[in-house]
Amino acid sequence: EKDGYPSFMEKEIHDQPDAVANTLLGRADSHGNLTLDELRVDPEVLKSVNKIIVLACGTSAYAGQVAKYAIEHWCRIPTEVELSHEFRYRDPIVDENTLIVSISQSGETMDTLMAVRYAREQGAKTVAICNTNGSTIPRESDAVLYTHAGPEIAVASTKAFLAQITAAYLLGLYLAQLRGNKFKGEIKDILSDLGKIPAKISQILEREEDIKSLGRDMADAKSVLFLGRHVGFPVAMEGALKLKELAYIHAEGFAAGELKHGPIALIEEGQPVFVVVPSPRGRDSLHAKVVSNIQEVRARGARTIVIAEEGDTDVTAYAEHVFYVPETPPLLAPLLTTVPLQLFAAALAAAKGYDVDQPRNLAKSVTVE
Numbered sequence: 001e002k003d004g005y006p007s008f009m010e011k012e013i014h015d016q017p018d019a020v021a022n023t024l025l026g027r028a029d030s031h032g033n034l035t036l037d038e039l040r041v042d043p044e045v046l047k048s049v050n051k052i053i054v055l056a057c058g059t060s061a062y063a064g065q066v067a068k069y070a071i072e073h074w075c076r077i078p079t080e081v082e083l084s085h086e087f088r089y090r091d092p093i094v095d096e097n098t099l100i101v102s103i104s105q106s107g108e109t110m111d112t113l114m115a116v117r118y119a120r121e122q123g124a125k126t127v128a129i130c131n132t133n134g135s136t137i138p139r140e141s142d143a144v145l146y147t148h149a150g151p152e153i154a155v156a157s158t159k160a161f162l163a164q165i166t167a168a169y170l171l172g173l174y175l176a177q178l179r180g181n182k183f184k185g186e187i188k189d190i191l192s193d194l195g196k197i198p199a200k201i202s203q204i205l206e207r208e209e210d211i212k213s214l215g216r217d218m219a220d221a222k223s224v225l226f227l228g229r230h231v232g233f234p235v236a237m238e239g240a241l242k243l244k245e246l247a248y249i250h251a252e253g254f255a256a257g258e259l260k261h262g263p264i265a266l267i268e269e270g271q272p273v274f275v276v277v278p279s280p281r282g283r284d285s286l287h288a289k290v291v292s293n294i295q296e297v298r299a300r301g302a303r304t305i306v307i308a309e310e311g312d313t314d315v316t317a318y319a320e321h322v323f324y325v326p327e328t329p330p331l332l333a334p335l336l337t338t339v340p341l342q343l344f345a346a347a348l349a350a351a352k353g354y355d356v357d358q359p360r361n362l363a364k365s366v367t368v369e
């Protein structure tokens, strides 16, 4: 059932083109109209939403953080992302115009379930993004948007993460569509770009040996840092989480802009630093800023491993290794840039002899608070 892969995790990393494709399947017509009929929430109710709160834990919360950038950009609805266990205990502001979007692979995470229950009691509408049919969180929500990643067996989440981002993007586009079709042309274009993501993930997987051999070479690293900006920031945190979980080494993800406010003090000779670089075609000057971050850590002796868009030659001068991902619009980049980080963590952990499917101290479903 591992399809010839040495672990479920490796299989599930390779399932990702299908996970994204299946999550997109049947959810838009050929004119680019989203048809999320399964949501069964009165569109009028969704139109009156004036605030979105995404509730999730762990990797699922990073999917929420990625989605926040897209939802606010497309819908202009203020969107917060909060860890379920923090939300519940801080007297949050929630009312009937608040849309709660929970994200959970298992649908059984107790922290998230309790947070959703609490929000519902306050009158909020609740939509669950979930990978497990008939699980508790969707049953206790007003509506559900299933991710179709297929069962995820490995404890560390991979394909569910990409499917969660995809589903959250569909929800964001649907809300944008409901709120006046202003973004119509754009919605169609984004759906078409989303449709191209599975083939691009496959292209990354064809070159997996590059990043896996790097993972094996770095098996004795004591600490690895990850930097990113904009949607690359939650990707950096997800890359760090995978490494902590699987390889039991210290890893941390930072917003690259935060570097000079403290974390740069950590950089010494030989410190591995991954940098997730935004597209050079993106807005503002983010690309140039991140390239200068690479330069700054490199000048202090860091080993720089750069994830950049194909054709980005600005990064090569300061990178010890560059791993290129195919071109895609900036908001969709996490669906690609995450993949090499997953492969790196799995290869490094396997090189240390660890069981990547069953990391110590962790359970697949966390059904206690």
Ligand code: F6R
Binding pocket: 057, 058, 059, 060, 061, 103, 104, 105, 106, 107, 108, 109, 112, 155, 156, 157, 158, 241, 245, 364, 365, 366
């Ligand atoms: C990380 C991981 C965990 C889960 C978290 C939430 O690889 O698997 O951080 O993402 O426990 O689980 P779900 O999505 O089932 O609510």
